[in-house]
Amino acid sequence: MKSENFSEEKSEAFADRLVGILNSGALALATSLGHRTGLFDALNDQEPSTTEEIAKRTGLNERYVREWLGAMVTGGFINYSAVHKTYHLPAEHAAWLTRLSSPNNIAVFAQYIPVLAQVEEEVLRCFEEGGGVPYAKYPRFHHVMAEDSGQTVVAALEAHILPLAPGLVERLEAGIDVLDVACGSGRALVTLARAYPNSRFTGYDFSQEAVTNGEKEARRLGLTNLFFEVKDLTHWEEPESYDLITAFDAIHDQKEPQKVLNGIAGALRKEGTFLMQDISASSHLENNTDHPIGPFLYTLSCMHCMTVSLAQGGAGLGTVWGRELAQNMLKEAGFGTVEIKQLDHDFQNDYYIVKK
Numbered sequence: 001m002k003s004e005n006f007s008e009e010k011s012e013a014f015a016d017r018l019v020g021i022l023n024s025g026a027l028a029l030a031t032s033l034g035h036r037t038g039l040f041d042a043l044n045d046q047e048p049s050t051t052e053e054i055a056k057r058t059g060l061n062e063r064y065v066r067e068w069l070g071a072m073v074t075g076g077f078i079n080y081s082a083v084h085k086t087y088h089l090p091a092e093h094a095a096w097l098t099r100l101s102s103p104n105n106i107a108v109f110a111q112y113i114p115v116l117a118q119v120e121e122e123v124l125r126c127f128e129e130g131g132g133v134p135y136a137k138y139p140r141f142h143h144v145m146a147e148d149s150g151q152t153v154v155a156a157l158e159a160h161i162l163p164l165a166p167g168l169v170e171r172l173e174a175g176i177d178v179l180d181v182a183c184g185s186g187r188a189l190v191t192l193a194r195a196y197p198n199s200r201f202t203g204y205d206f207s208q209e210a211v212t213n214g215e216k217e218a219r220r221l222g223l224t225n226l227f228f229e230v231k232d233l234t235h236w237e238e239p240e241s242y243d244l245i246t247a248f249d250a251i252h253d254q255k256e257p258q259k260v261l262n263g264i265a266g267a268l269r270k271e272g273t274f275l276m277q278d279i280s281a282s283s284h285l286e287n288n289t290d291h292p293i294g295p296f297l298y299t300l301s302c303m304h305c306m307t308v309s310l311a312q313g314g315a316g317l318g319t320v321w322g323r324e325l326a327q328n329m330l331k332e333a334g335f336g337t338v339e340i341k342q343l344d345h346d347f348q349n350d351y352y353i354v355k356k
Helices: 008-037 039-043 051-058 062-074 112-117 120-129 141-152 154-164 168-174 187-195 208-221 257-267 294-310 322-332
Strands: 079-081 086-088 177-181 200-205 226-230 242-248 268-279 337-343 346-355
Touching: 008 039, 008 062, 008 112, 039 051, 051 062, 062 079, 062 086, 112 141, 112 294, 120 294, 141 154, 141 187, 141 208, 141 346, 154 168, 154 187, 154 268, 154 337, 154 346, 168 242, 177 187, 177 257, 187 200, 187 208, 187 226, 200 208, 208 226, 242 257, 257 268, 257 322, 268 322, 322 337, 322 346
Parallel strands: 177 200, 177 242, 200 226, 242 268
Antiparallel strands: 079 086, 268 346, 337 346
């Protein structure tokens, strides 16, 4: 029964929004396909083409290409000429959809939608029974995360991120000991090890798959100053062993993040720097209601970041643990100075420059 204050206008507007969400969800899947197949790249800077021409150019099946293009045309991504039966990707759209547009390639992020959808049944079980979904249930997550960080963090390391800490570049050039905790596949470390051959780099990660990927890349490039190790950072002690410790979008995923931060504080030398990159958001929901990707971040947390921590019996901080909680935990770990900085090109991340 509808209340006296029920607004038909508001209800209809919300129904229209839900229809838009359904279309946007479908377009997210189609965008992921366009990225993974290379279709966006093949359409970039090309004259209007038929489905046959596009299929030939990409080596893909024409019937599938045609149906995908239907989604792209009705979704407003690609222009269609009914007279000539040709398709064209406008340059203004290509600027956000192709590998050449990195670090602005939003199609990379669209891959998270199908990856997370694969664990819907597992997450549903957690709603009913508690617990979490382990890393092993996410077959492509490391690949997508590596591509994501590759264009948002790795590409900006030398020119933008490292200079946030005064004198750090000069120290890396001279030669220091560096550790990346929860290093994933090691893209950041590979970049650093190549750029600063006088420094020594170590990567720790919980995932054997990620560490194996990093080791393969280091061997392929012949890097002798880079080492990886599978390690649970919950119980970890290396007193004053490193001059620089980094953590890129990693602390909130940990089983016991406070213990990891305590370990980092203990492993850092007296004049060392802890460089932590994490999501730019508040710890308080009311401060995030206007966040440009708030729904995405909370869903990502529910479907991955929070649940993988809970699967280990962990704290389950979630993606949006926020800067207030992060600062409190860093201080509890024993750090004396915590500066939070941002980059003009990167609205989604905060960069913490932390000292003892």
